[in-house]
Amino acid sequence: MALLALATLGLTVPAVPAAANPAPSPVDSALARMTLPQKIGQLFTTYVYGNDANTPSAADAAANRRLYGVDTPAEVVAKYHLGGVIYFAWTNSLQSPRQITTLSNGLQAASAGVPLTISTDQEHGVVSRMPAPATQFPGGMALGAGRSVLDAYRTGQVTGAELRAVGINQAWAPVADVNVNPANPVIGVRSFGSDPKLAAALTASQVLGLQRGANASASAKHFPGHGDTATDSHTGLPVITHTREEWQRVDAPPFKAAIAAGVDAIMSAHIVVPALDPAGDPATLSQPIITGLLRGELGYRGVIVSDSLEMAGVRQKYGDDRVPVLALKAGVDMLLMPPNMQVAYDAVLGAVASGELTEARIDASVRRILTLKQKRGLLAWTPLDPAAAERAVGSPEHVRVARSVTDRTVTAIRNDAGLLPWSHAGKSVLVTGWNSSAYNNVAVLAGALGATPLVTNLPNDAKIAEAVAAAGTHDLTVVLTSRAWDTTVADPGGRQQALVKALVAAGKPVVVVAVRDPYDIAALPEVTTYLATYSFTGVAMESLAKVLLGTAPPRGRLPVEIPGTYPYGHGLSWSVP
Template identity: 80%
Template sequence: MRTRTVALLALAALGVPAAGVPKASPVDALLARMTLPEKVGQLFTTYAYGSDAHTVSAENRRLYGVDTPAEVVAKYHLGGVIYFAWTNSLQNPRQIATLSNGLQAAATRVPLAISTDQEHGVVTRMPAPATQFPGGMALGAGRDPAGAYRTGQVTGRELRAVGITQAWAPVADVNVNPANPVIGVRSFGSDPGLAATMTASQVLGLQRGANTSAAAKHFPGHGDTATDSHTGLPVITHTREEWQRVDAPPFRAAIAAGADAIMSAHIVVPALDPSGDPATLSKPILTGLLRGELGYRGVIVTDSLEMAGVRQKYGDERVPVLALKAGADMLLMPPNMQVAYDAVLGAVASGELTEARIDESVRRVLTLKQKRGLLTWQPVDPEAAARTVGSAGNVRVAQAVTDRTITAVRNEGGLLPLAEGRSVLVTGWNSSATNNVTTLAGELGATPLVTGLPDDAKIAEAVTAANAHDVTVVLTSRAWDTTTADPGGRQQALVKALVATGKPVVLVAVRDPYDVGSLPGTGAALATYSSSVVSMKALAKVLRGDLPPRGKLPVEIPGHYPYGYGLSWSVR
């Protein structure tokens, strides 16, 4: 027996499996070779400043004590990196691909999971020429699961082309609160069944269609809050039965679709955990509910640990340890990386966390990486990335998906489609990113007049212009919201002044559809849910009569229009 044991040990030392001895999986073999500091590093995903892996940045020195993104990755043995425009990580396809290759080369032992928040709509990180889709609520209005799949597929393929392997999407929250300041049009809508179908479709599009990890967010459901968890700690008052009926279905659907990750929310849900701890730090929610009741076996990732919602009750050195104890596997963007990293190592040293608990999460992270081919990572081709990202075929897909989303809720006297030969003014709110007033005016051959959040002089200028035209199309964004520095009130004043001219007015809510309920006096009203170029092109087709409006409201407009409402008419 002793001779056989010695022989087996000798073979194992040489990496040769003995007859009858099962070979270790790549994940287990890799995990066995990792040091504790390397294991702990795999649990963290954070950002670094620089357009290249070797860009020297004072911000990196201030935050991490080293100069370059590559040095940040190597110092902490990071499991993942997240890209933002404000860290200079996202400029153009060649630059992003080159950055990704450089960071992967700096990774110690285990390749990185590189991620970004490419939800589309109001949360879009990859800039043009990346293909732009209109976002979750627009897809919900289109009622097209195949379109949600294609959105995920195109998005995932463009992300993979530049070396990004993980999308923090889709948003699985059911937006039942019109005053929700943080979710809103990021959600597919207020119906749990619709949100579940679209969530599953987008997960499959990202993962099966593009080999890119999806992350359904924000568990256990952030759709019924009037507090933004970036700045405060929301409390969700749903009963457990309401949670099962309203919030749970999209997450169940994401799990059934095989979502690689589920992101936790920094929200308190007393019916699920009466302790007052946010879900990110709640063992009853992450382990008891998500792992136990829902049977989820993938990676649980926290929302950003920089957000106020997770920092109100405990210090920054306690949050990462408590998140791991609750059941999280991946810790996203701690406010002080060194403090968080040392805190987890210290918790293992003190026995508060066992190394076996660390191994459990690391194994999930490594399994995800193996599933997406990252353990045998190869560099991406920057020139191929430039050809793939924003290709003509991808843009055609985005336009076809978006053409189904424009929703008409009012059309008095058959004002739409616009009669040929009429002079048209396009005015109102203009996105600095997409210049939607200018884009729409160009598509219609109309006169543009950007008002922004108009003062009295701009309103007077718009009224004068409206009097000189046959019809005015006015674009609004969150005009219903008069709670913060009165941005909505100024837009409402503009629309009322335009209606008072007696000339026909078409209202277009280019973000929240709730605007159409706040401004009932216009002859026609439509919702696009997005100010993206593809949305403005689809809107122009509807206004001209080249395309019928096919969208149905994915939310109720309280006191005005029910869920599922939507007009249509024949095209010319």
């Protein structure tokens, strides 16, 4: 109307320039360049064999040839137009910052214009893939014992910085499951604990540490919540019997907190939750859970990734050719580790050809994956400097952070006779019990205490007799246990229980320390001095030594209940000089 009024008055109407077409975003440009086979490749993240992208060992080349029909990791990436690669020690012989960085550079060079997400399970504690000198933290439940959101943030920040330094841009962490089942064989100490509010706060903080603090993608797992099961989804199909109200109260809060923190990815669980989907499909393949609940009710807009498709929990009901298609139909974006890459790739391609999946559906997932890559700067990726990685990984400052965090996690649960802190002047100590070959925790603790180490990993009668005899020549025995409550596992808890009972019966002072699940004391009623570290890493053993010797007080509090024994929040402390 204003322009018309100007014209009727005989005034010149200025020409209005045409709106300039905005430049396409990097995501739009990348998507527009892709063929359908390339788009489908973007959906897959899998492992490749070899510690170098182009010159694998003969054994690694044979493994790649058997699985993928080509010899080198770079050729696997190129053949399937992979969207991502996941690292494991057993596939990539992870050895050093320089080697890992060189591998990452080589894989990215093979990715033909769309850089890879390179990922690994760096939860810390019992699930940690980065080798020394990478900084080690004690894991989720230890952070729960420490109760510090700042420590959770700093753990994520240091972890993300070291991962990014070697070319790993996506961490499969944090674990957002609320561990309310002491018999849980697969989550346990990977969880922050049994309190949903605590788990939510620490989940959000670790997401922010990884993403805001280090520009590494976080992945909250395992939706809709794997914390209340006695079945391992690697070997079976767990059924979670929570009602919808229980799910809202117990399982949902950490995922809601992760979404509020802007988490890049959420990993699905291979579990059945009848209250959320009565069809009996695992959550990974459940449209009501993935699209209805996670996308719809919770409003999540980021990448949804499946847990490993090699796991039994997702393979029991459908064949390997149907699982990836059904996962995409359910709403999953990223397909992790199919057991047969060619079968999975061809199945998705065939589903588009038949009309079961539309190309628009594929585009939606690829767009989310590319958006994640753009957010983390991967679409403008440049090669990394292996020398810079060597300086960053395991730096003195990072190690100081890890020690500070871990010092706040050791939990004293029982000290009936006032044995601790130990007055050690002129006295000898024996350290024995369960030992991790990866961390040699018995030797590390013994070294920190100036004590004698005696490994009795699978204590038969002869080993128990040897330990009792050695204890008789020392003033104090420290016994490390790991899942001693569980008499069904390969390392039978019953033998650990027998070791502890024999040492206590010998009459010399004994301190028992659970270096994994804190629940061991429920199976060891004769023990009067008991601590929990939730972790057998070297840094956890160093913090434990400080508590035993009285140079630092125990500061942790139980982040779970020990049923019938000690309540959530229990924790002793004492003053130190």
